[in-house]
Amino acid sequence: MSDKKQKIIYTGTDEAPLLATASLLPIIRTFTSAVGIDVELSDISVAARMLGEFSEFLTEEQRVPDNLAELARLTLESDTNIIKLPNISASVQQLKACIKELQAKGYALPDFPEDPQTDEELQLRTRYGKIIGSAVNPVLREGNSDRRAPKAVKEFARKHPHSMSEWKQWSRTHVSHMHGGDFYDGEQSMVLDKDRKVKMEVVTDSGKTEVLKAEIPLLKSEIIDLMFMSKKELCEFYEREMEDCRQSGILFSLHVKATMMKVSHPIVFGHAVKIYYKDAFAKHGELFDELGINVNNGMATLYEKIAELPASKREEIERDLRACQEHRPSLAMVDSSRGITNFHSPSDVIVDASMPAMIRSGGQMWGGDGKLYDCKAVMPESTFARIYQEMINFCKWHGNFDPVTMGTVPNVGLMAQKAEEYGSHDKTFETSEPGVARITDVETGEVLLEQRVEEGDIWRMCQTKDAPIQDWIKLAVRRARESDTPVVFWLDPYRPHENELIKKVEACLKDHDTEGLDIQIMSQVRAMRYTLERVVRGLDTISATGNILRDYLTDLFPILELGTSAKMLSIVPLMAGGGLFETGAGGSAPKHVQQLVEENHLRWDSLGEFLALAASIEELSLKFDNSKAGILASTLDAATGRLLDNNRSPSRKVGELDNRGSHFYLSLYWAEELVKQSADKDLAEHFKPLFEQLSSKEEQIVKELAEVQGKAVDIGGYYLSDPELRKAVMRPSGTFNEIMDSASSS
Ligand SMILES: NC(=O)C1=CN([C@@H]2O[C@H](COP(=O)(O)OP(=O)(O)OC[C@H]3O[C@@H](n4cnc5c(N)ncnc54)[C@H](OP(=O)(O)O)[C@@H]3O)[C@@H](O)[C@H]2O)C=CC1
Numbered sequence: 035m036s037d038k039k040q041k042i043i044y045t046g047t048d049e050a051p052l053l054a055t056a057s058l059l060p061i062i063r064t065f066t067s068a069v070g071i072d073v074e075l076s077d078i079s080v081a082a083r084m085l086g087e088f089s090e091f092l093t094e095e096q097r098v099p100d101n102l103a104e105l106a107r108l109t110l111e112s113d114t115n116i117i118k119l120p121n122i123s124a125s126v127q128q129l130k131a132c133i134k135e136l137q138a139k140g141y142a143l144p145d146f147p148e149d150p151q152t153d154e155e156l157q158l159r160t161r162y163g164k165i166i167g168s169a170v171n172p173v174l175r176e177g178n179s180d181r182r183a184p185k186a187v188k189e190f191a192r193k194h195p196h197s198m199s200e201w202k203q204w205s206r207t208h209v210s211h212m213h214g215g216d217f218y219d220g221e222q223s224m225v226l227d228k229d230r231k232v233k234m235e236v237v238t239d240s241g242k243t244e245v246l247k248a249e250i251p252l253l254k255s256e257i258i259d260l261m262f263m264s265k266k267e268l269c270e271f272y273e274r275e276m277e278d279c280r281q282s283g284i285l286f287s288l289h290v291k292a293t294m295m296k297v298s299h300p301i302v303f304g305h306a307v308k309i310y311y312k313d314a315f316a317k318h319g320e321l322f323d324e325l326g327i328n329v330n331n332g333m334a335t336l337y338e339k340i341a342e343l344p345a346s347k348r349e350e351i352e353r354d355l356r357a358c359q360e361h362r363p364s365l366a367m368v369d370s371s372r373g374i375t376n377f378h379s380p381s382d383v384i385v386d387a388s389m390p391a392m393i394r395s396g397g398q399m400w401g402g403d404g405k406l407y408d409c410k411a412v413m414p415e416s417t418f419a420r421i422y423q424e425m426i427n428f429c430k431w432h433g434n435f436d437p438v439t440m441g442t443v444p445n446v447g448l449m450a451q452k453a454e455e456y457g458s459h460d461k462t463f464e465t466s467e468p469g470v471a472r473i474t475d476v477e478t479g480e481v482l483l484e485q486r487v488e489e490g491d492i493w494r495m496c497q498t499k500d501a502p503i504q505d506w507i508k509l510a511v512r513r514a515r516e517s518d519t520p521v522v523f524w525l526d527p528y529r530p531h532e533n534e535l536i537k538k539v540e541a542c543l544k545d546h547d548t549e550g551l552d553i554q555i556m557s558q559v560r561a562m563r564y565t566l567e568r569v570v571r572g573l574d575t576i577s578a579t580g581n582i583l584r585d586y587l588t589d590l591f592p593i594l595e596l597g598t599s600a601k602m603l604s605i606v607p608l609m610a611g612g613g614l615f616e617t618g619a620g621g622s623a624p625k626h627v628q629q630l631v632e633e634n635h636l637r638w639d640s641l642g643e644f645l646a647l648a649a650s651i652e653e654l655s656l657k658f659d660n661s662k663a664g665i666l667a668s669t670l671d672a673a674t675g676r677l678l679d680n681n682r683s684p685s686r687k688v689g690e691l692d693n694r695g696s697h698f699y700l701s702l703y704w705a706e707e708l709v710k711q712s713a714d715k716d717l718a719e720h721f722k723p724l725f726e727q728l729s730s731k732e733e734q735i736v737k738e739l740a741e742v743q744g745k746a747v748d749i750g751g752y753y754l755s756d757p758e759l760r761k762a763v764m765r766p767s768g769t770f771n772e773i774m775d776s777a778s779s780s
């Protein structure tokens with residue numbers, strides 16, 4: 035065994051995963067300390083990131099280190115091993131709520147400048163912008179992604195299938211996307227002939243040259259793309275689709291990813307809201323501007339701002355908004371009991387999760403009356419929307435999928451170094467004047483790519499470096515070999531960017547041993563159809579995709595196959611040699627916190643954490659030749675399998691086993707598996723007392739964990755809860771705590 039320090043960095047995040055960590059982390063440490071592995075907690079919650087960014091506003095004692103920057107640095111080192119739990123990708127509303135909570139707790143943070151005017155406000159806006167949206171994952175992802183349902187999880191889903199609503203052939207649900215004027219339509223792409231520095235600029239019709247990004251360093255062989263979305267065509271599209279939806283009497287639902295596409299999608303969302311409430315905006319637009327209302331952040335901000343107006347004015351606006359609804363389609367609801375529609379916030383409906391949920395529900399979403407209806411799922415950008423229509427066609431024809439018999443679709447996703455659209459937000463702009471948008475070589479003045487844009491168009495540049503592409507292809511070949519499963523590269527030859535990728539894939543595959551492997555390249559719609567034909571026959575197919583489809587497919591298939599993406603194994607082999615282990619592919623489940631606070635029951639399932647932990651320990655065992663760690667990893671996997679088989683996962687109902695109870699059973703089974711194994715006698719001896727105590731006290735511990743439920747609890751905050759209160763709530767069994775604490779010190 036090597037002498038180097040063996041360490042796992044476990045991320046402290048937000049909401050349900052953070053609560054679960056208060057219970058699980060001490061348990062993990064009890065086990066890993068026996069094999070020489072340290073587990074260090076690194077707080078990267080929204081609150082911690084905010085405090086890290088604005089230290090100059092804080093007192094000495096209030097300051098915290100910039101943990102995310104440190105983790106980003108570590109991803110470039112070969113020994114790094116990080117377990118990354120889901121975190122909040124904050125909307126503006128969430129950001130403001132976090133600022134308010136921290137200010138109330140005595141942190142003198144500046145207010146969020148909603149409508150920045152002065153230089154100082156613009157600077158603050160930029161700094162807060164770093165915390166908004168998907169600000170963690172892209173920074174840590176210095177590798178491509180390998181996401182799959184582990185065998186035990188898939189088998190469990192087959193034995194205990196989740197509910198699936200029926201698809202009717204006569205369902206009117208469908209996807210609507212633009213057929214022109216979108217990013218797909220206007221894309222241009224090129225591969226760099228040499229290292230260059232470029233700038234992004236618009237030469238306006240009025241004769242100005244606006245430099246929007248002064249210098250972007252590019253490397254030889256990387257792919258760059260230039261694309262735009264026409265405001266005019268987007269608005270015409272919305273108008274047409276809203277009218278079509280009204281006539282057909284189904285729900286209008288808009289599916290965007292405003293968290294990850296944090297510049298473009300709020301704008302795309304805002305236009306939908308403004309078209310829907312067109313007459314009210316025509317009448318009150320000036321007042322809305324004066325009030326600093328920006329509906330790109332959702333109707334919630336509008337209602338909040340007009341609440342400050344005199345009652346008569348507010349009522350007039352509300353009446354006018356309601357009048358618009360009369361000749362518009364009904365909106366899909368996020369929470370019909372509270373009247374929260376799809377337009378409330380751009381981050382309430384997140385496409386990767388919302389479309390699978392709709393497909394799982396037989397193509398229906400909730401209407402304002404709390405009943406389910408068919409819907410028009412609007413995804414303006416056509417590039418990836420078509421895969422959902424293909425799946426809907428398949429469901430209408432074949433009926434819903436059956437989790438008992440369906441095959442599995444693991445994914446190998448190109449995402450390293452902010453690949454493709456998901457790395458483009460610092461290179462995305464809304465044009466203020468018509469002109470020519472172009473990418474120009476800073477040194478030679480050579481124009482590499484250019485296209486015409488009009489006022490209000492969204493234009494952007496995407497980058498995909500060559501090393502991540504080569505690594506992605508290698509990973510796909512490796513996964514095909516290791517799992518003996520066919521791979522389909524989902525690449526569309528009609529899209530310039532993907533056409534360049536196809537050339538690279540074809541060339542690179544020649545350098546790999548692909549003897550006996552089934553590797554194909556298909557455009558997205560064909561790839562979906564091909565994969566689904568196999569899925570219904572119980573056959574497995576790896577999807578090798580770009581970054582957006584990685585995100586979409588690793589929610590879509592897991593939600594259909596397993597009921598949730600939280601049960602996925604999600605590994606990011608870092609290109610520098612380390613490992614990033616993401617827990618599941620799901621989010622941070624805000625509803626779970628509400629339930630805990632109201633009735634002291636946490637239904638968060640830590641299965642994703644268990645799977646990631648085993649993979650993380652396994653990697654350390656290989657890297658440091660630590661055979662004991664290898665046993666710890668394999669016994670953890672065995673314990674997780676038993677947890678599933680014995681139905682010790684959290685229940686949704688108060689009074690029944692919850693997250694904390696499932697952690698107890700994991701400890702019990704893990705200790706037992708360690709005692710049962712014969713490969714390392716010392717390890718078996720070490721864990722024997724722990725196993726004996728846990729098993730003899732099982733009844734009492736489960737009773738203590740159940741007894742506390744049913745009453746409201748205080749964790750001292752939402753974004754910055756109190757660690758002591760969190761610990762008290764999440765570790766309520768004195769008997770269990772005593773056993774675990776004494777085992778870790780022994
Ligand atoms: N990797 C990351 O860091 C990611 C972060 N996010 C962020 O998470 C937040 C919420 O996103 P949202 O789209 O609502 O998606 P979530 O995945 O958080 O939740 C959707 C629903 O899935 C179920 N669910 C998800 N995970 C679990 C789990 N571990 N145990 C039990 N049930 C689970 C819950 O259903 P039920 O209510 O029925 O219990 C939950 O309400 C946002 O801030 C988003 O940006 C989203 C995706 C990935």
Ligand SMILES: O=C(O)CCC(=O)C(=O)O
Binds near residue numbers: 172294386584588
């Ligand atoms: O970082 C985020 O906001 C979401 C990430 C995500 O959905 C994913 O990687 O699957």
Ligand SMILES: [Mg+2]
Binds near residue numbers: 585586588589619
């Ligand atoms: Mg996702």
